[in-house]
């Protein structure tokens with residue numbers, strides 16, 4: 289993870305780099321640092337904690353200069369200390385910022401120590417600084433030194449490098465971690481994510497794997513590919529409004545993003561529906577032909593995106609009649625899968641840069657899948673560029689580490705896939721009903737979000753708890769998993785999601801008055817089964833919190849049951865709707881507990897390391 293930003297500009301870059309770091313803080317926030325070229329010398333500050341600490345430090349001791357690199361860290365090698373924070377220097381001859389992991393750093397470190405280099409950090413990154421210094425000492429240009437050095441690195445990296453030997457130059461390199469070039473007017477920038485640079489440009493070049501880039505005074509940009517050939521890469525206009533990266537009137541990004549859901553669900557559907565189906569062309573011009581060949585689907589994702597895939601398995605089987613396999617990317621990539629003819633490989637990812645998901649896609653390419661589809665929120669991300677087909681979820685930038693609107697728009701995309709790839713299991717009438725229901729969904733979501741005050745009150749019952757169980761059945765089992773993930777990641781309360789029918793096979797032993805049990809109970813075919821499972825909880829003294837359809841007949845006359853009623857929705861779309869109150873519940877519990885809602889401890893938004 290970690291975030292990188294760099295600039296070679298006509299003006300002082302400290303403010304540009306600092307603003308960039310603030311926008312990249314979702315990628316890591318345990319320490320931060322900046323190096324700026326001042327009078328042909330490297331000047332640096334590094335601080336522990338959030339970017340605000342670096343901001344304070346710079347307010348007291350500014351770093352003026354027209355070229356610089358900066359970094360916000362998510363620790364992999366070595367604790368979050370100032371010495372481990374980036375940029376790393378080698379004898380003030382080289383400064384480097386790095387996102388990724390250098391897997392062969394121990395061997396390189398031994399060689400460099402034997403050659404007399406002293407290490408001042410526990411990081412893998414410091415070997416890059418010393419290797420660069422070593423190569424520069426032999427007379428290489430900075431560009432050549434980076435090109436030479438990266439050939440010796442194993443693992444993943446996005447780099448920003450500078451040296452007082454070439455004061456108006458910054459070199460970037462990427463392999464396995466994201467890096468974009470921001471194209472300014474007579475200025476040039478680097479960042480892990482375009483969002484970091486929207487304050488200075490809306491034109492971006494997405495570097496390819498193995499690319500090196502040289503940024504020079506006057507906005508000159510030279511890109512060389514992994515074979516050493518100078519290449520032209522297309523310049524893309526960035527689509528999002530810059531305001532998407534601010535909290536507006538909301539207290540936290542997460543709350544803003546929860547409340548954006550009606551709008552982004554509408555955007556995700558825009559222009560993609562027919563009368564009784566979804567338009568296959570929305571997935572790309574080759575999609576109709578590829579979907580016609582598709583007999584099975586393999587879904588791959590991590591975390592919340594994986595939960596979206598679990599919901600989609602129910603949909604694809606029930607409505608499309610397509611067999612589905614699903615697995616987390618970190619496991620799939622090390623298996624030896626047997627691929628049935630006509631299997632479409634589908635990845636789900638908010639960021640499109642998740643290391644395991646990307647590796648799974650690359651691994652899958654040699655396995656004989658009929659094609660690959662990425663369902664993703666970030667246009668131009670690695671996953672999108674490397675897949676045959678792509679559908680953008682159009683959620684807009686999601687800054688809160690806990691995924692909310694990215695999940696629900698993934699569900700919309702997956703329902704569109706279900707409708708587009710269908711093999712006739714659902715009748716045209718059934719499909720038309722789903723299409724009609726999708727169109728009314730933004731309004732129904734607004735009605736659910738209006739329950740925010742009630743959910744905030746409900747949250748008080750959780751603030752002192754240490755554990756919680758989430759239950760659901762059918763397509764609501766993954767909703768329960770997602771509810772539990774949300775609660776644990778932002779409130780640090782231990783939570784588990786279970787299929788309600790599985791409770792009696794073990795977890796029921798945990799139920800007592802200290803274990804709140806949250807269940808989603810839409811009025812579907814499994815409702816009566818679920819109600820029996822909930823009785824089992826009550827009989828053991830458990831306290832129940834149920835999100836249910838009006839008229840499901842759950843007796844809430846006793847103190848041990850609280851029911852919050854949701855508006856009616858088409859059965860197929862209930863998993864999406866029932867996710868919303870669980871997001872709000874986790875949010876309010878976290879606020880009551882006083883945790884860092886948008887940047888929970890130990891986590892980062894974009895997981896670009898394995």
Ligand code: AGP
Nearest residue numbers: 591592593637638639642690691
């Ligand atoms: C969810 O709240 C997470 N923070 C996390 O599980 C996330 O969904 C996962 O890391 C996958 O990310 P991606 O969608 O960007 O690939």
